[in-house]
Amino acid sequence: MRKFPIFLVIDVSESMAGDALIELENGMRQITADLMTDPYALETAWLSVIAFAGRARTLTPLTELPEFVPPHLPIGGGTGLGGALVHLMDEIDRNVSVNTAGQKGDWKPLVFLMTDGVPTDDAEPAVRRWKQSYADRVSLVAVSIGGGGDHAVLSQLTDDIIPFDDTAEGAFKKFIMWITNSVKSSTRSVTAGGGISLAKMGDDVSGGASGGLPFEAVDDRYAVFVGRCAKSRAPYVVKYERHLNQIGSQDPRLAELFQRRDYLLKAAVPVQEDYFELSDGSRSEASVSSVQLIGQPDCPHCHAPFGMALCGCGSIHCVQGDGPAICPWCGKTGNYGVSDGSDGGFEIERGRG
Numbered sequence: 478m479r480k481f482p483i484f485l486v487i488d489v490s491e492s493m494a495g496d497a498l499i500e501l502e503n504g505m506r507q508i509t510a511d512l513m514t515d516p517y518a519l520e521t522a523w524l525s526v527i528a529f530a531g532r533a534r535t536l537t538p539l540t541e542l543p544e545f546v547p548p549h550l551p552i553g554g555g556t557g558l559g560g561a562l563v564h565l566m567d568e569i570d571r572n573v574s575v576n577t578a579g580q581k582g583d584w585k586p587l588v589f590l591m592t593d594g595v596p597t598d599d600a601e602p603a604v605r606r607w608k609q610s611y612a613d614r615v616s617l618v619a620v621s622i623g624g625g626g627d628h629a630v631l632s633q634l635t636d637d638i639i640p641f642d643d644t645a646e647g648a649f650k651k652f653i654m655w656i657t658n659s660v661k662s663s664t665r666s667v668t669a670g671g672g673i674s675l676a677k678m679g680d681d682v683s684g685g686a687s688g689g690l691p692f693e694a695v696d697d698r699y700a701v702f703v704g705r706c707a708k709s710r711a712p713y714v715v716k717y718e719r720h721l722n723q724i725g726s727q728d729p730r731l732a733e734l735f736q737r738r739d740y741l742l743k744a745a746v747p748v749q750e751d752y753f754e755l756s757d758g759s760r761s762e763a764s765v766s767s768v769q770l771i772g773q774p775d776c777p778h779c780h781a782p783f784g785m786a787l788c789g790c791g792s793i794h795c796v797q798g799d800g801p802a803i804c805p806w807c808g809k810t811g812n813y814g815v816s817d818g819s820d821g822g823f824e825i826e827r828g829r830g
């Protein structure tokens with residue numbers, strides 16, 4: 478039986494932590510259930526899920542639709558797009574059969590590559606390999622989440638770049654519908670010998686009407702920090718979303734003041750140790766001052782009220798309040814005072830997601 482291989486390659490970097498990954502996880506269940514009712518997809522579709530942050534990993538190997546169980550999506554640090562492509566190409570080599578003298582190979586694979594960030598690795602060699610040996614025999618659709626994908630790199634991989642505005646109302650519901658419908662129509666079209674057939678996403682979600690999304694410097698849309706619980710040592714990710722104070726003023730000095738970039742607390746989510754396996758291990762140069770951070774999360778593990786205590790070693794952990802506490806990263810005891818923000822703040826290193 479010739480299979481129609483579909484790869485979901487999902488960016489699980491820190492900036493995706495919280496709603497986006499939860500929505501995608503639930504969405505995969507919806508997609509599977511929906512495709513099961515489609516006789517064409519049921520007969521030919523095989524699904525695989527690959528997650529990538531600083532490193533890439535196959536979460537579900539290529540599996541025929543009735544056997545497919547949507548995986549849990551982990552979180553990692555970094556956006557290793559080059560590494561993800563290499564991983565994908567190796568998976569295609571291993572699992573997709575090509576035409577041989579006596580036998581027809583599988584149908585042309587379809588890849589949905591979803592990313593919200595600029596690569597933190599050098600993607601050029603992987604892009605070259607893709608263009609040389611895969612571009613002609615694999616259909617790749619790049620979904621730029623929040624308009625945050627690196628369009629310069631993505632446009633070398635495919636003409637199909639879909640900007641997806643994840644902040645629009647009901648965005649993920651429509652997005653999941655779009656994937657489902659695109660898979661259904663592509664199954665029909667590809668098994669009839671044609672190319673892929675993408676469904677319409679709707680201008681409100683794809684940013685199609687305005688011809689682009691309103692993010693001018695998307696890679697600092699989020700400030701993301703990795704902490705550890707002082708009690709359990711378990712890691713967590715704290716995500717702040719950029720908030721531009723754009724209050725119009727004729728006075729340039731006032732306007733500049735109001736342009737200051739603040740970040741509002743968005744989520745603090747527990748992650749597992751596999752966070753570090755999916756991260757590329759390098760630390761980012763970018764730092765944010767604590768005075769730009771608005772809101773302080775509870776520890777998502779032990780619910781200590783302060784989840785953003787900064788040790789002298791530069792790492793973040795939770796504390797109960799004022800007084801001495803042991804840093805779960807370096808093991809040293811520090812004396813913590815809860816800041817009211819009037820001391821000018823401190824610099825915190827940001828994650829790279």
Ligand SMILES: [Zn+2]
Pocket residue numbers: 705706707708709776777778779780781795
């Ligand atoms: Zn804790």
Ligand SMILES: [Zn+2]
Pocket residue numbers: 788789790791792804805806807808809
């Ligand atoms: Zn420390």
